[in-house]
Amino acid sequence: MKETLISLREVTKTYGSGQAAFQALKGVSFDIAEGEFVAVMGPSGSGKSTVMNILGCLDVPTSGEYLFLGEHVELLNRDERALLRRHCLGFVFQGFNLLARTTALENVELPLLYRGLPLAERHAQAKAALALVGLTGWEHHTPAELSGGQQQRVAIARAIVTRPALLLADEPTGNLDSERSAEIMQLLTGLNQEHGITVLMVTHEPDMAAYASRTLRFVDGLIGHDTAYVGAD
Amino acid sequence: MLWNALLLALREIRRNLMRASLTVLGIIIGVAAVITMVTLGNGATALITAQVASLGSNLVIVRPGQRMSPGQPAGWAPAFKEEDMQAILEAVHAVREVAGIAQRGSTVAWMTESTFTPIVGSTPSYLEVGNWKIAEGRFFNDSEQRAGRALCVLGDTVKKALFSGSSPIGEKIRTRGVSCEVIGVLAPKGQSAMGQDQDDIVLMPLKAYQRRIAGRRSRQDVGTLLLSVRDGLSTERVVRDVSALMRERRGIAPNENDNFSVFDTRQISDALSSTTRVLTALLGAVAAVSLLVGGIGIMNIMLVSVTERTREIGTRLAIGALEREVLLQFLVEAVALSAFGGLVGIALALVASFGLTSAMGLPFVLDFQIMLLAFAVSAGIGVLFGFVPARRAARLDPIEALRHE
Numbered sequence A: 001m002k003e004t005l006i007s008l009r010e011v012t013k014t015y016g017s018g019q020a021a022f023q024a025l026k027g028v029s030f031d032i033a034e035g036e037f038v039a040v041m042g043p044s045g046s047g048k049s050t051v052m053n054i055l056g057c058l059d060v061p062t063s064g065e066y067l068f069l070g071e072h073v074e075l076l077n078r079d080e081r082a083l084l085r086r087h088c089l090g091f092v093f094q095g096f097n098l099l100a101r102t103t104a105l106e107n108v109e110l111p112l113l114y115r116g117l118p119l120a121e122r123h124a125q126a127k128a129a130l131a132l133v134g135l136t137g138w139e140h141h142t143p144a145e146l147s148g149g150q151q152q153r154v155a156i157a158r159a160i161v162t163r164p165a166l167l168l169a170d171e172p173t174g175n176l177d178s179e180r181s182a183e184i185m186q187l188l189t190g191l192n193q194e195h196g197i198t199v200l201m202v203t204h205e206p207d208m209a210a211y212a213s214r215t216l217r218f219v220d221g222l223i224g225h226d227t228a229y230v231g232a233d
Numbered sequence B: 001m002l003w004n005a006l007l008l009a010l011r012e013i014r015r016n017l018m019r020a021s022l023t024v025l026g027i028i029i030g031v032a033a034v035i036t037m038v039t040l041g042n043g044a045t046a047l048i049t050a051q052v053a054s055l056g057s058n059l060v061i062v063r064p065g066q067r068m069s070p071g072q073p074a075g076w077a078p079a080f081k082e083e084d085m086q087a088i089l090e091a092v093h094a095v096r097e098v099a100g101i102a103q104r105g106s107t108v109a110w111m112t113e114s115t116f117t118p119i120v121g122s123t124p125s126y127l128e129v130g131n132w133k134i135a136e137g138r139f140f141n142d143s144e145q146r147a148g149r150a151l152c153v154l155g156d157t158v159k160k161a162l163f164s165g166s167s168p169i170g171e172k173i174r175t176r177g178v179s180c181e182v183i184g185v186l187a188p189k190g191q192s193a194m195g196q197d198q199d200d201i202v203l204m205p206l207k208a209y210q211r212r213i214a215g216r217r218s219r220q221d222v223g224t225l226l227l228s229v230r231d232g233l234s235t236e237r238v239v240r241d242v243s244a245l246m247r248e249r250r251g252i253a254p255n256e257n258d259n260f261s262v263f264d265t266r267q268i269s270d271a272l273s274s275t276t277r278v279l280t281a282l283l284g285a286v287a288a289v290s291l292l293v294g295g296i297g298i299m300n301i302m303l304v305s306v307t308e309r310t311r312e313i314g315t316r317l318a319i320g321a322l323e324r325e326v327l328l329q330f331l332v333e334a335v336a337l338s339a340f341g342g343l344v345g346i347a348l349a350l351v352a353s354f355g356l357t358s359a360m361g362l363p364f365v366l367d368f369q370i371m372l373l374a375f376a377v378s379a380g381i382g383v384l385f386g387f388v389p390a391r392r393a394a395r396l397d398p399i400e401a402l403r404h405e
């Protein structure tokens, strides 16, 4: 049995307060083991992004526990969460969020810069990450000079260049056509299987979810269905 | 960490070079203005000091009435007599020579030319005490002075006005019905510290002046006494001794104020340069306001930049940048901008103040302290006005920032 990477215990999240208060998560519990490739699905507004933000240490739960490799994340302060993101997490955003007018190489180097790596190592690792996503030869192009699929691959390279324990992707193919989406999914599958990176991905499309080994379905702030229990025999 | 921040900041500035240059324009102008003003002021001070020195060093001036500088009205006070000169020379050992002068403005004429100029009656010692040089001919001597002969020595300006080119030696000029032989011409001295043309002058023996030029009532009078102090001896001491002596000679009771004044050239120079220093400080302060405006310009652009780059900041925070790293990045960016502006401003100030001082005929006195100060202030402005935008960037909520359009 693989080690448990993350576990949520009765996590709730309430936005706003008083009359305007809205409970986006109503008590969510699940575990994810190292090496899993999990798809998160569910209707719009069901709390998928909310749970991703909490898992990504960008946000804190209103109540409940979040353990990352046994550590209570809900007790960490802002800087400690930033360091956890820096050292253990990788993000791929729907909108890519690459730095404009900055080359692919510099974009991928950014997380290494915050880790304080020397220039030569930064270059080497960033180049290797770009090679891994199939962008050798595009290092010195700025996002404006790259296609959507290429931009998303740069974003993935930036997310995995630090060899994170967990890769979080919120609708990574939301802006791409089906062909580009398939490329990205193959890339994520490869990273998961060959490099052992745990992947958690939000998607609306069953085609994309089919690449994952497990699907979590959110309904109205709760987990409606988890294939980990259904599919196991 | 600082090195990284600097790297990021420089990258950011390079990405937006046009905006960066416009932003620092305010700082450039401010720094350049401050340094230029101070350099001009220092030049003026240096010029005045030099001009006062041209009065002659180790000079003590004794005047009737209580006044220090020209322009202040003097209450009536008895004039000095020639005996006073002798008395000072005998009683105050530190005094090497005493020159007595008396003057009055008058028209002088030669052939068809004429000019209005101060006629100064003086003793021969005035040549040395007044720091004059003879350019042509000679000065009158003691026996000529005692005999009261009608001899004249012309200042350069008067010579040019009356004799345009030709030599005046031996010619007779007329003033107040007196015909006076020109025996010499003074070497030019230029403007005085008060802006008077020192070369607009005609010198003649004091006796001749008293008899023929001065009015009936001031036949015996000497207007001003100029004392030259022996080298290496304190002029302050002389001022004190001469004051005491003159109080005694003029019969001033201990509870009465002086009815004359004694001062040395250093006092004049101090009074004048303190005036220019005040002016310099004033101009510098006005220029400093533009530095402040430049700082506000930097804050404005940095605030715009933070809003514009909200998504970028969100990305950095999501990747794992600490609050203080983002703060430092923006702060370093602001400081790099303003410090660069400071450097360009200093370069501009050097060019401008060199051009202006040479156009205004002032000496070019470089003050490295003010340059260092201006640079430090401009960098400080970067910290001061960069802090608010930087803190705003650092405190952003990463989720909000990422969602920002």
Ligand SMILES: Nc1ncnc2c1ncn2[C@@H]1O[C@H](COP(=O)(O)OP(=O)(O)OP(=O)(O)O)[C@@H](O)[C@H]1O
Binding pocket: A015, A016, A022, A024, A042, A043, A044, A045, A046, A047, A048, A049, A050, A051
């Ligand atoms: N910052 C916020 N303030 C208030 N309400 C919020 C905030 N963020 C999310 N919500 C609400 O919480 C609920 C869940 O939002 P969430 O973004 O998690 O949905 P989602 O499942 O990601 O939807 P989608 O598929 O459209 O991205 C929504 O009803 C949303 O309106």
Ligand SMILES: [Mg+2]
Binding pocket: A048, A049, A050
């Ligand atoms: Mg969402």
